[in-house]
Amino acid sequence: MSETPASLTPTELGAYFAFTEVSSLLRPAVEQQLREAGELSYVQFLLLARLGDAPDGHQRMTDLADGVVYSRSGLTYQAQLLEQRGLITRSPSPDDERSTVVAITTAGRDVLATVFPGHIQAVKDLLFAPLDVDDVSELARILGRVSEHLRAAPPRSAGRRRKA
Template structure:
């Protein structure tokens, strides 16, 4: 039995290249808008946005890393930069002092409030403008299926940590 996998058919290849191109074009413009409006990188924006939506404005660092699919060490650096700007605070976790909890500050909420109008405008102009409401619902459905499939077997950096047994 051969280990060769069949080539992608033209529709599969086209869908893949379209997804990559759309993602790159959108991310480029979003990153530019975030830098201009709030001096934020895309990852920093994701962190602030997730914290802004979280109960009490806080999350454990490992949960943030899993949510944004970013390395834990890279996320630690990004959180440090945000902390130096006064946009978040970091503290030992309540239940586990080995964990770190990140909390958005009022200044962090102010930066989010400053970047969101332009962020939404970019999304509407680039991603949503050519779509009908039914198209948006279908895009959400299809991308949700793919996301859920990929999350079921995430890359190592995005996989939730397993607790070490004390054997």
């Protein structure tokens, strides 16, 4: 006797398809804006934005990879490209020689300042235009809960490393 696989309700299936469609439609438009305004890939933008938001403008590479949910090797390559452009610096951590610290440069902040106005407008126009304030609050609440759930058992790139 074989078990019947679990199924999604019509509402769950509709929500899933709507979520994947929105993601599939939004990301290419955002990526195009980032390429045109700052010659940045989406991951490079996320890396710079996280560094720009860090109080001291720097983070450990592993923390950046965990935050942007990207493989450490892939992020190393993206960081190398940004470093070649003078947008970040990489150096050994003063606290742990095995760790690399990434810092945003003035040129990196300048690129963010160039990219952000168009990025914000694209997100407003594409994602938030059809929503009212309550819808946006509800969307943030719901996606926040899903994110917390997914990070409870994350892929390695998304998980926080546990200290020994």
